[in-house]
Each structure stands twice: as C-alpha cells, then as structure tokens.
Amino acid sequence: MSDHTITERNEASGNWLTKALAKMIVFAPWAWLLVFGLFVALVSLTFGAPPSYGQPDPKDAGLASILYIPTIVLMLWTLASVPAAIVLSVLGRISGQPSPFARRDWLVYGIGLALYALIAFSNVGGLMTWLAD
Numbered sequence: 001m002s003d004h005t006i007t008e009r010n011e012a013s014g015n016w017l018t019k020a021l022a023k024m025i026v027f028a029p030w031a032w033l034l035v036f037g038l039f040v041a042l043v044s045l046t047f048g049a050p051p052s053y054g055q056p057d058p059k060d061a062g063l064a065s066i067l068y069i070p071t072i073v074l075m076l077w078t079l080a081s082v083p084a085a086i087v088l089s090v091l092g093r094i095s096g097q098p099s100p101f102a103r104r105d106w107l108v109y110g111i112g113l114a115l116y117a118l119i120a121f122s123n124v125g126g127l128m129t130w131l132a133d
Helices: 003-047 062-095 103-122 124-132
Strands: none
Touching (some): 003 062, 003 103, 062 103, 103 124
16 A cells, blocks of 8 residues: 555545534534424423523423533534634635535524524523523
C-alpha cells in the first residue's frame, strides 16, 4: 500500500467526520425544538394545563421528566453549535477545502436557530422560566 493511498484514505475519513459534524450542527436547533416540544406537550397532557413557573417542577413532572436532561443538553449543544459552525467554516476556508455546509444547510440551520432564539430568549409562554425552575 502506497503512502499516497493512505493519505487519500485519511483525507476521506476526515472529510466524512467534518460532514457528520456539520449535519449535527445544522440539526441541533431542530432536535432541541422537537424534544422541548414533546416535553411541554407531555407535561401539558399529564397535568391538564401548559406548564408555568413551579407548576410542575420540570424535574418532577412525572414520566415526562425523562425529557428534562435531553432538553437541557440539546439546548446547550444548540448554543455551542453557533461558534462550532463558524470555526468549521473558517477552518474549511483556511485549508482550501470546500465548505461542509451547503446553502440549504445554512437555510435550515438559520430557520431552526431563529425559532430556538424566539422561544429561548423571548420566553414565549413563560416556558423558559418554567424550564429554569
């Protein structure tokens, strides 16, 4: 096996990893929206009303509380995805590699991030106050 083949294989492996990381970044806000939406829906169905501060405590919301930790982890991953997307794009440009993000990826990511920001930072329905309880 020649050194040239090993180098090509290493580049292909790194390219695959970069693309996988890019997809994880693009879908991070959507994963959070899905899990958080399920969490709120289950709590609402279980307790008969949308959750509000202290009603119920998100960590003690019965069966639905199994979604509490995934919601928090995905929320943090979504926040971390912004600098990760920037770094991945800049590193791609510096190394001369094509961007791992297609234009469609930026659109999907941007819409998901805007929805995430709307819910997380404007505290729609007091849901973030409830989650932080």
